[in-house]
Amino acid sequence: MISTGSPLRSDVVNLEPQGLKGIACRMCSRRSFPERPLCPHCGADAVDNVLLAGRGRVVSWTVVHQAPPPLQTPYTLVTVDLDDGVRLLGAATGAVEIDDEVAVELFTLKTDSSGEPLWWYRFRGTEENR
Amino acid sequence: MSETYIAGAGMVRFGKYPVDVTFEKLAVGAAREAMSDAGVSTKDIESVYVGHVFGGPVAGQRVAAQMGLGGLPVSNHENYCASGATAIREAWIAIKAGLYDIVLVIGAEKMTDRVSGGVMPDPTDLDAINGLVMAANHGMSARRYMSDHGATREQIAAVAVKNHAHSVHNPFAQYQRPISLREVLDARTIADPLGLLDCSPISDGAAAVVLCSAAGLAKLGRSSAPRIAGCALVSGKIVTADTNLNDEDVSRRAGEQAWDITGYGPEDIDLVEMHDCFTIAEIVRLEGLGVVPVGEGGRWAENGNTSIGGKLPVNASGGLLSRGHPVGATGVAQICELTWQLTDRAGQRQVDEANIGLAYCKGGTVSGTDGGSVTVLLVTR
Numbered sequence: 001m002i003s004t005g006s007p008l009r010s011d012v013v014n015l016e017p018q019g020l021k022g023i024a025c026r027m028c029s030r031r032s033f034p035e036r037p038l039c040p041h042c043g044a045d046a047v048d049n050v051l052l053a054g055r056g057r058v059v060s061w062t063v064v065h066q067a068p069p070p071l072q073t074p075y076t077l078v079t080v081d082l083d084d085g086v087r088l089l090g091a092a093t094g095a096v097e098i099d100d101e102v103a104v105e106l107f108t109l110k111t112d113s114s115g116e117p118l119w120w121y122r123f124r125g126t127e128e129n130r
Numbered sequence: 131m132s133e134t135y136i137a138g139a140g141m142v143r144f145g146k147y148p149v150d151v152t153f154e155k156l157a158v159g160a161a162r163e164a165m166s167d168a169g170v171s172t173k174d175i176e177s178v179y180v181g182h183v184f185g186g187p188v189a190g191q192r193v194a195a196q197m198g199l200g201g202l203p204v205s206n207h208e209n210y211c212a213s214g215a216t217a218i219r220e221a222w223i224a225i226k227a228g229l230y231d232i233v234l235v236i237g238a239e240k241m242t243d244r245v246s247g248g249v250m251p252d253p254t255d256l257d258a259i260n261g262l263v264m265a266a267n268h269g270m271s272a273r274r275y276m277s278d279h280g281a282t283r284e285q286i287a288a289v290a291v292k293n294h295a296h297s298v299h300n301p302f303a304q305y306q307r308p309i310s311l312r313e314v315l316d317a318r319t320i321a322d323p324l325g326l327l328d329c330s331p332i333s334d335g336a337a338a339v340v341l342c343s344a345a346g347l348a349k350l351g352r353s354s355a356p357r358i359a360g361c362a363l364v365s366g367k368i369v370t371a372d373t374n375l376n377d378e379d380v381s382r383r384a385g386e387q388a389w390d391i392t393g394y395g396p397e398d399i400d401l402v403e404m405h406d407c408f409t410i411a412e413i414v415r416l417e418g419l420g421v422v423p424v425g426e427g428g429r430w431a432e433n434g435n436t437s438i439g440g441k442l443p444v445n446a447s448g449g450l451l452s453r454g455h456p457v458g459a460t461g462v463a464q465i466c467e468l469t470w471q472l473t474d475r476a477g478q479r480q481v482d483e484a485n486i487g488l489a490y491c492k493g494g495t496v497s498g499t500d501g502g503s504v505t506v507l508l509v510t511r
Contacts, residue, residue: 012256032368033498034256040368040498059375060277062269062321067261068247077266077321081371088498089257098277109259120259 005117008109011035013119018106019054020121022086023047033086055126056082058100061092078102078123091122101126131226132343135355136509138168139466144304144335144454146242151334153185157193157238160336160459164466165234168340169350172198175340176230181207181217181237182458184244193236208458211407212363212493213237214337215461215505219361221341231346237462238336245332248320249457256497265329267495268408269321274375275410276323278425283323285428287314289409290327290451292437297448299478302463304333304454314409328409333454337462339469356472359486359508360391366499378418380500384490385419388506394486396420399508401471401481402442403464403489406449412436415490416444419506443481446471457493461505464489468509485511 007013012034014021021035027044031052039047059079067073078092080102096102102123109120140163142156157180165171178199180190190206193199207217214237221233248263275281291311297303309327317325347355364384373379389395399421406412413427421442422430430436436444447453447467450460468487470476476484487509494502 008259009256030370056371060270060274062266062273062323063319064261064263064266064269064321065319066247066265066321067263068245068250071247071261071263075261077260077262077270079270079375085371087369087371087373089262090260098274 002106002119005108005119008118008120013106013121014051015106015119017051020052020104022050022052024050031084031086033088052086053083054104056080056102058096058098058102059087060098061096080123093122093124096125101128132228132345134222134225134358135342135344135347136339136358136465136469137170137232137342137347137350137352137355138164138166138340139338139469140164140167141302141337141463141466142335143302144333144456144459144463147334149243153182153189153238153240154193154196156240156334156336157236158196160238160338161193161197161234161236164338164340170232170340174232175199175202175234177224177233178202178204179207179217179221179233179235180204181213181215181461182239183208183210183213184239184241185458190236193238199234209503210494211405211457212461212491212503212505213458215464215489215491215507216363216503218339218341218462218465218507219363219505222358222361225341225343230343231349232340232342234338234340235462236336236338237459239456239458240334241332241456242334251495251497257495262495263321264495265321265324265408268410269324271376271414272323272410275414278374278376279428281428283315284311285432286409286413287311287328288431289406289412290314292431293406293445293449294452296438296446296479297452300448300453303448303452304331305448305452324408324410330407330450330455333456335454335456335459337459337466339462339465356469357510359394359510360388362387362391362506364504366496366501368498369500376414377500378414380504381415381418382420384504384506388508392508394508398486399442399488400484401446401487402444403447403467403487404444404449405460405491406445406451407455409451412444412449415492419490421488438479438481446476446479446481461489461491464491465507465509472509472511
């Protein structure tokens with residue numbers, strides 16, 4: 001349960017239930033990330049807001065050792081194919097390998113001016129890989 | 131519609147310059163060299179096209195005002211690392227449309243006092259929130275490429291060794307000393323498996339060309355000059371799951387547009403200036419274009435196929451890895467190199483029988499897509 005704070009971006013993160021926001025296009029049937037008014041595949045405005053699959057597979061990963069401030073290194077980035085056909089990038093916590101199963105989890109990336117948490121997403125390896 | 135010719139080319143050496151060597155100073159320096167090479171004076175120039183990313187508002191007009199070109203139509207072109215090539219394409223379109231006979235195109239960038247730690251997407255792009263430095267995309271690309279094709283870390287590193295060997299003979303290159311495979315492999319990690327020498331540097335510099343129509347060429351008393359056969363420009367599309375990470379559809383589409391415009395095909399290309407912002411990028415983009423078989427690019431770098439004297443010389447100039455990468459200048463610098471190669475003026479880095487050259491740039495990333503902008507320019511004798 002997330003009892004305080006808000007999403008860092010309301011088009012990306014859903015707090016209740018927890019997950020990633022996206023759209024499903026009624027014209028081309030494809031899903032995409034994040035939530036937006038037009039389908040990025042075909043441009044149609046007939047789209048339904050959906051909660052995207054909470055699990056996926058690692059396409060590739062890297063550990064970043066140099067980045068401009070205020071980013072703090074090292075950190076792991078992964079490209080993930082979600083189970084509902086959406087590909088996206090995110091940070092990962094813990095070690096991952098190509099083809100590992102990962103789950104979406106929410107975490108506090110930073111706080112707003114009044115100290116309330118701002119929630120963002122990242123990926124974590126699942127039990128299946130251990 | 132008129133053909134478009136490259137009447138002159140000029141650069142200032144890429145590198146790291148002090149604060150008092152401004153964007154304007156670099157741009158004017160390259161422009162003067164190109165105009166001198168073309169034998170044109172300020173009164174001959176009808177329009178000015180300037181490619182840059184970090185030059186700030188109306189940078190092109192600031193440059194024009196420094197060199198007696200004030201009053202002319204001046205436009206600024208931003209497509210991230212494809213900005214310079216995009217400026218050339220706009221000039222090519224205007225000449226083909228019959229608007230102008232002689233124009234000046236400048237690509238310039240002063241990065242070292244504005245950028246540190248690596249370039250990133252725009253802050254509003256989702257990938258920037260996740261900390262996607264450009265090197266990270268290519269680290270993921272390299273890992274997947276090695277996994278899919280059995281390519282070795284050494285084969286990927288061979289691209290840096292080759293391009294540094296080439297620019298030993300390029301007086302405009304930021305780096306003019308050879309490096310060993312060991313140096314590439316032992317360099318500190320940036321985004322693993324890629325290290326410092328797999329990455330193009332943050333650079334200052336400028337490059338310029340004078341482009342003209344057939345009438346413009348006649349006006350300059352010239353009977354021949356390299357010809358721009360065509361300029362392709364595409365943008366990235368949303369990528370869905372189950373697409374190979376190195377599919378390079380965006381490169382394939384750019385290549386196909388270039389073949390359509392020019393009537394040439396991958397088998398006609400004698401040399402390539404490839405956007406090797408990272409070692410692995412040279413490999414997968416050559417494959418995406420269709421000039422190197424998929425999965426073979428690493429071996430081609432290792433066995434000398436893409437060296438000067440090899441089957442398909444790539445980055446005789448040293449490329450972005452070793453000539454340097456002032457982002458807005460790169461696309462124009464590629465065309466300077468092809469101009470010199472196609473007029474047999476490339477000195478000790480001259481490619482034999484260089485008749486048809488291809489220059490490829492890829493600029494920027496957009497979250498969820500296979501890229502920002504990709505240009506493919508073909509130049510012939």
